[in-house]
Amino acid sequence: MEDNEVEEAFLQAPDPKDVEKKSCNKKGAGIGVALVIGVLAVIALLVGLFCQPQHVKMKRIYIGSMEINNKQFLPQYEEPGSAEFTNLAAQVCKQVRPDTIDPRLTKTKLSERKSIDIHIENSGHVESPGFPNSPYPSNAYLQWKFRADPQHRIQLDFDDLILEDDCQRDFIKIYDSLVPIEKRAMTEQCGYPHQPLSFISSGNVMLLMLVTDEEKNFPGFRANYSPIPQTTLNCGGTLTGEKGSISSPFFPSNYPPRTTCVWNIEVANNKFLKVLFNKFSLGNKTEGCGHDYVEINGE
Numbered sequence: 001m002e003d004n005e006v007e008e009a010f011l012q013a014p015d016p017k018d019v020e021k022k023s024c025n026k027k028g029a030g031i032g033v034a035l036v037i038g039v040l041a042v043i044a045l046l047v048g049l050f051c052q053p054q055h056v057k058m059k060r061i062y063i064g065s066m067e068i069n070n071k072q073f074l075p076q077y078e079e080p081g082s083a084e085f086t087n088l089a090a091q092v093c094k095q096v097r098p099d100t101i102d103p104r105l106t107k108t109k110l111s112e113r114k115s116i117d118i119h120i121e122n123s124g125h126v127e128s129p130g131f132p133n134s135p136y137p138s139n140a141y142l143q144w145k146f147r148a149d150p151q152h153r154i155q156l157d158f159d160d161l162i163l164e165d166d167c168q169r170d171f172i173k174i175y176d177s178l179v180p181i182e183k184r185a186m187t188e189q190c191g192y193p194h195q196p197l198s199f200i201s202s203g204n205v206m207l208l209m210l211v212t213d214e215e216k217n218f219p220g221f222r223a224n225y226s227p228i229p230q231t232t233l234n235c236g237g238t239l240t241g242e243k244g245s246i247s248s249p250f251f252p253s254n255y256p257p258r259t260t261c262v263w264n265i266e267v268a269n270n271k272f273l274k275v276l277f278n279k280f281s282l283g284n285k286t287e288g289c290g291h292d293y294v295e296i297n298g299e
Contacts, residue, residue, distance in 0.1 A: 104168070104211055105141065105180060112140040120148040120227050125159075128210055128220025132160065135217035136170075140210065145178050146225060148204040153228040153256060156206060158197040161221045164212075165191035172221065174199055175207040176257045186257065198253035200228065235261035242267075252279075 076084035118126070126144050128136045148154050156174065164170040167190040177184040186199055199206075208223070235249045246263055248255045267273050275296065282292040 115143040123226040131220040136220040142210045144208040146206040148227040154201040154206045162219045169213040200256045202257040
């Protein structure tokens, strides 16, 4: 691609009737599990957008998401040759702002770069090249783009994952989107995790990436995918009685992004309430718990 060449690509957003999201606000009393990652309306995903003056010999890669209001999704937006795509791309290019991109994804010395689109209607599986009989290729940047039907989530379960034990060299990364937007990253894994790995998308798309360097290649991975009807989550509500149990959605699988659950637990006035966590695992710890958190009676 020439330095001044412009290429835009858009990926289909979920059903427009389903794109309105509720903000994740902290609740008052009770137990609140708020899994806050981001709120978007209609999404236009920008892939490989290069925009700069012709006289500047520099390539800038923009990747991210943009909210588009008062515009219904059209199938022509997925056709780069259509007039609808061209007009919308021109509007987006005027408004685009740079988003962070993992610097490990911008390597120029790649021996293999491949993107695989998978429409998930039934259960299936994916494997890294050569698994399990031979190691994955060196200097590879591989993407598996999963798309389920509207009104479905995607569940991805790993049977095996054996990578180099250094995430700066070889790693997989999963996104709750079809392009590697850091705010939509669900997990990053390398080495040989001992705990089960299971991930569920918030909508009907998911991206799995494998990035490797030139040294110490390993067997790789095998993962099973399946569609899940996007019904109302079975979480939250009012609980009474002497004892009981609650769990995050889809436990022991990882909870889906952008989910809020609130339980109100009521006991008799002469009783005390004890909450015991048998297993507790949330996202990376951040100051002030700005992302995923558990709150009990406002604390």
